[in-house]
Amino acid sequence: MQDWYQMAFELIDMRSFSNLWYWIALAVVWSTASHWVLGVPYDMVTRARRNGGQAEEDLHDLVRVNVNRLLYITETAGIWMLAIGCFFLTTLAILGFVYWIEFAQAVFLLALPMGLVFALSIHTARKIRAADGEGLYRKLHIHRFLTQLIGMISIFITAFWGMWQNMSLGVL
Template sequence: MVILENIFELIDMRSFSSVWFWIILALAWSSVSQNVMGAPFDLIVKARRTGGQAAEDLNTLVGIFVRRRLVVVRRAGHWVLGFQVMVLTTVCIMAFGYAMEFAQAVFLLFLPLTLTQLLTLRLAFRIEHDRMRDARLQRALLRHRLWIQLVGLVAIFVTAVWGMLHVMTASVLGL
């Protein structure tokens, strides 16, 4: 029984006071800002500095990502959007309607990530429509990464403030 208690203590459902939540939050935002439109950031920088094969690799990689993303959107985009809205609404109701801490943490993690998906989708449509390549594509990807990092910065700040308020309130109330 002690082993089972230790496992449940390690995987604590109190999110804001758990180090695991903050590790997942940091990894999620690091991953989202590292890969822009399917291309690693270092490839974008290398393509911008040296051009040549790196620029061609970037054009190819982003082209593949854009085509794959837009195929899914055109075939089942409304279903995916509906499912995401349903899940976010359910989690929001559980989080703030029923005051469930784990649901609050999930909502504060996934709402901004959904916003970054919408920004990525918007850029994918622009890349396809304008047939972006080379320097213009690189500028658009770097600008997109900056926006994703700003969304991440605001999301982490809001989550940290909400988490601190939640932990302080719980400690004052003795929960």
Template structure:
């Protein structure tokens, strides 16, 4: 690979794409419903102030997320479905690699957004105590990281396939 291929912005194999992917998944995995991981760790150790902060933060962010989806949920869902469909068709069907790379970031992030919305609704419905909330947040973080890991493997696979198709065309 040449310097332009590694640092260019038009490929899945670009260094910038993988730096952006890593940054996005670090930011997405850092907090759940406004509860940073360091606060969750302190609450698991038994700090009473951290436990009360978790319940407060999660309640505030769950209400804000729920209100936003109550107002704009149908529009957000429709727009997201449209954008994901256009990105998938353009990137994967027409083999436009930068668009495929964007699709491979947007699809798993939309799954995380869907899971976060479900978690917010569950927190508002059940009004859990600190211990139950820590379990919910822990499982959400686990699945967020699993989705991120799976999406990275999928991006590598599709990137290799696009590269092979470009290098050795079937026809």
């Protein structure tokens, strides 16, 4: 039985910050988060702004559907989602920074900023619904900019934490 565990941990490197797959996943997560603004691909936003017409109607319809969906979910299950999310983040923080489990640190450094992006999405969705579509392009652009800002700060902090972990453990 011990050989099975050893083989599994060699195959799945639990030292996340020295694992190339963690950094690829981090890049994919932030690239995807900045491309999909409230569930709408950002190229669709730029195309609608540039061309107007049917592309603009499609954008408004897709934003309306996604905003209504996101707000319905948060209005019906928001408290539960918040409680489960806080429990999950607290568990990761304790495992990662009290018990020094590197995998938990890596997941925490990915999950916490994504939680901030989710909260930002809810805030933006409420502003779009309240404004009834006025200034839609500006709101989507600001949302994307703030998502990218959160992503850059997150990647910066994660990279320095990962470098510090790797250097302090002697893994280069």
